[in-house]
Amino acid sequence: MTHPSETDNQTEQLLSKSAPTWVVHFFVTLAILIIAIMVIGAMFASKPEARKFGSRPTPSVAVETSQLQATQYDVWIDSYGTAKALTQTQLVSDVSGRVVSVSPSIRAGSSFKQGEVLLQLDDRDYRIEVDVAKASVADAEVKYMQELAQADIAGRDWNVRPGNAKGKALALRKPQVAAAKASLDAAKARLAKAQLNLERTQIRAPFDGRVMRQTVDLGQVVNPSQTIAEIYSTEAVEVRLPIKMSDLSHLSLPEDDRYQGENPRVVFEGEVGSKTYQWQGELVRSEGAFDTATRMLYVVATIDNPFQNTAQRPAIRVGQFLRAKVQGQRLTNVFVIPRRAVSQDYFVSIAQEGVLKKRKVEPLWTDAESVVVPASFNLDNIASTPSKPALEPSDRLILTPTANLPDGTRVKFIGDVSETQQAANSNGQDEKARSAKGSANKTKDSPANRTNASN
Incomplete structure (x- = not known):
């Protein structure tokens, strides 16, 4: 067992040794706190002052x-349409016969002039009919002259020996003269018809134009009203252009022949190959009713000399699609x-x-x-x-x-x-x-x- 006095001595020694360590710890902790306070203070002191929202200038947009x-x-109304020949018809034969000659101008795509012979039929039968008709005319003329001579003799006899007045016309052979005159006129009419049929064996072009399709050829027998070819005129082309109802107020329409104003101009544009060309035209009329499907009014424009090839533009083809700008009013x-x-x-x-x-x-x-x-x-x-x-x-x-x-x-x-x-x-x-x-x-x-x- 340890003596009490020894225990007290040991305690005093421990206290004497630990006292300096406690003091050091205290001062170190105090120094750390002071440094931390100084750093935080410096941070708050150096923080920039926040700007107020209203002090920022309003940005401007560059325009x-x-x-x-x-x-x-000048208003120009956009439209479109397809070129169509002003006159397009079927060339038909008025008489029957075998084709004995075909002009190169009747081939599809060829051009022809008005009055040009496109097809020749065998005319031998028709020449015979003309000769027969001429003989009939000559015979009728002789009979008519005979009746006139007999009527002259009867008139002289009537003057010498007058008879009943009611029978004077018969006595003077007026009915016989009239019958002979009618026979002569009929013979002349048959001759004219025979000559006309002979002329019709030459099928001629009714206008300047081009051939779309040929339907008969050499050696073929044609009948009356049979189609020879489909042809169209090269005088001008027409284009039907749809116009919206909202655009009509800006357009002067040539409604009828009483329209005295200048026809609105139309500029057409279309592609031929890889190039775009333009043609000039004018508005000539409008159709009488709105299209019930589209509620648009169709107007008709024409292009003059559309089939003429120039250095500036080629010829228009029938059926070619064209864009159009129609001249409207001036605002x-x-x-x-x-x-x-x-x-x-x-x-x-x-x-x-x-x-x-x-x-x-x-x-x-x-x-x-x-x-x-x-x-x-x-x-x-x-x-x-x-x-x-x-x-x-x-x-x-x-x-x-x-x-x-x-x-x-x-x-x-x-x-x-x-x-x-x-x-x-x-x-x-x-x-x-x-x-x-x-x-x-x-x-x-x-x-x-x-x-x-x-x-």
Whole structure:
């Protein structure tokens, strides 16, 4: 057993040894806390001050603009159709006979002139009939002359010995003379018919044209009313063009012969091989009723000299598909806006003092490239023109699509589109009409003469 005094001594020794270690631990912990507080304070002191939301400047959207300018615009209505010969018929034989001669001009695709002999039938039987008819005429003439001589003798006898007045006509042989005269006339008619049938053995072309299909050939026997060939005239071709009901208000139709205005021009375009060519025509009439299936009105246009090959264009083929642009009315005092600057619900955007403003417009005419809106109240355009236009000449039109930008958005200009460039953009199709006009050497206005008001 340990003595109490020894235990106390050991305890004192332990306390004397552990006291410095405790102090060191205390000061180390205190130093760590001070350093941590200083680091946290430095971090809060160096943190940038958060900006207030309202202090950030409003961003601006870069847009392309153009100054509006009032002008006039020629409406051209798009359509299409198939070329059809103005006159197309079946060439038939009026008499029967065997084909003894065939002209090269009656072959399919060949051209012929009016009056040209296309087919010759065996005419020997018809020549005999002519000779027989001539003999009949000669015999009838002799009999008629005999009756006239006998009537003259009877007249002299009547003058010497007059008889009953009621029998005077019979005594003077007037009935016999009339019968002889009728026989002579009948003989002459049979001769004329025989000569006509002889002429009909030569089947001639009724007009200048071309052959679509030949149905008989050398050695074949034909009968009356039998088709010899299918032919068509090369004078002109017709094209039936469907016009939508909404476009009729912009078109002057030559309804009948009383129409005194100038026929609207039509520019046709079609492909021959890999190249595209143009032909000039005019609107000549409209059909009397709407098509019940499409609710469209068909108008008819003609193309003059369509089968003439030139350096500028080839001949048109019957049955060829053609695109057409029909000349409509001229709209005056209007703005011509590029189609890309107009939304589907006909809103446009303008820039006023750097702020986007949206305006609702009422179009007078629209096509794939342009939307035409009134610049002011004008009854010459349409009766429903609004009294106050949505756009003014001083407005700056935004050409960049702005469908997703709200009204009031700040905008900045990245450049204006020149009038020349705008005209080229909106009148791309009409430049084709200008080239067609130059090739036809015409002095009338072409579709390209319109000025684009949006520039």
